[in-house]
Amino acid sequence: MNALLAGQASLPRALRRRHAVVLLGTGMVGGAFLRLLDTPAGAALGLVGAANSRHQQTDPAGLAERSLRERLAVAGAARDDAALLAALDADAAVHKVIIDASASAVLAARHPAWLARGYHVVTANKALAGGDLQGWHALQAACAGHARYGDAATVGAGLPVLSTLRRLHACGDALLSLEGVLSGSLSWLFNRYDGTRPFSALLREARARGYTEPDARADLSGEDVARKLLILARTAGFALTRAAVQVENLVPEVLRALDTGQFAANLEALDAPLAARHAAATARGAVLRHLARIDRHGRAQVGLVEVAATHPAAHLRGTDNLFALKTTRYRAQPLVIQGPGAGPEITAQALLGDVLALV
Template identity: 45%
Template structure:
């Protein structure tokens, strides 16, 4: 008896032109991940074509590198960075699908998103300054997406965790958001988990900085403003018109250290040790644990602060750099929905950006 051959399908071929802005720690990790996956993606019908890399002062438009490696051996022609020229080069004039990835933390770059989207270029970013910046700019970005362009920013909130997508799915299926609570900083989660009194808090901050868990300036984490931005991004995703000024933020940085250079701040980190030791003592006196928590409710009350939580609280059981986000909704009211996992480090952040790129690529039509 002859066996019937199973029908075969030809993968839907798609080509996506990509430009990367910000080849720092996250950007470099992303390029490594893209190179490693390129063969597998091509076999599945997706060809990624790196058309340019732009740093703060110079850019390279001569890649078109099949190995997605801007550090290749052949001659490189760098030129002064011009974001308008860079976007035009990636977009091309052949009606191709084009996507810009912004791995900078630069507000000037974020100010271009609405224009790029309006010009037919998709945008993916871990840069929090667009989603948490001026509300008018955020609305312009959303308006530009109504013409079918994609703007994805999953990695702005909890690196590679599906937090924005989870919230989007809840809302799209008719649920109603009532409150969001969470530990949104992998850096501060790691510091709280390690802060047991055996070492000065300043020693832990230096270790986190060496491990690349912190932002280049650790005050961006310790001030609580990075977490506040994430809270604003989730609020706006839910349709709430929240701004940074609406968030009550407790900073762990003494006022006298806030204006110092990074180097001077790092030399004076020991000033954090006494107040943080006192916070730990308070938590232990209450048989609780110290956690850095952000909270938002539907009345617009938003806060970011250190809190003493009971040992039975879900946030008390986090590990290492875990982020945990608790969504209280109409459906998940008595037993809120939790999303938890690692929330710091270039590799997991890059993976979140990569996931957004793939979701956009999957939605694209094949073009000749």
């Protein structure tokens, strides 16, 4: 057996792989995924194409370069999805997978068409499943075919919350309520925000660590959490629309219309309002946490709330996400899923896990 394994390990990677992969999005998550391809876990994957929003690479020699992400940032063939799909079609691998590591709504809208063509789709992109209800229904219809959809990275950065909800729903269990911290970036921010440092300084650090979305207003506005809550609710059987979710926007009006660069240069406008809320919560013996909630009637809210020091969310660490599920069979004691919910490495690992689950 050891000799057989040694022989397999010596084979060229192209002969050993069972997955041909096109990676769309080479930002922080996409870059982390590229690094995973050089680990033993990624040995079964063959990268046949990679692209950012402007450039792409399908040449095997170029794809094998360790500086692929950096090269695509400045040069490469013009982005052409037809050429990327042709590279997938030409490969002899058993499974042909499109990995969407972008945040593009345009790309997300193509997921049903890719599935209908027989490509597996693995994604961290929430724009379709957490967008309008019509897009969700189109996605579910496309998933009824042979191709599979890997979405573990869309909520909880791979924590087993979507798979748990699907299992419970399939067994006839019904969600009575869900409460939790759904944003790793907002978890990190409010776990650390104790009034000793301006909120703007913490936000800049979170951005540098890769915890926030490229435009942090996607986090602070509550819209990223709202998309996640919609995915969770729909997975649990609620046909929820975005209009049904009450969302608190933490971004002051003065910052909402700025471009991304101007917003980043004016983060101090966030400090005074949040300092006042922190002081008020502290005076009442509470802490601030960003929570998402849905009840059995489909009423859903997202926003910053005061919680007592005994609340489970008050004891989170780092980028922890928390999902507390009450169902007809987990009524007396909620089913709790907790763990890190942000970061390029764990999100990329969720993508890789979904690809490997195709075997």
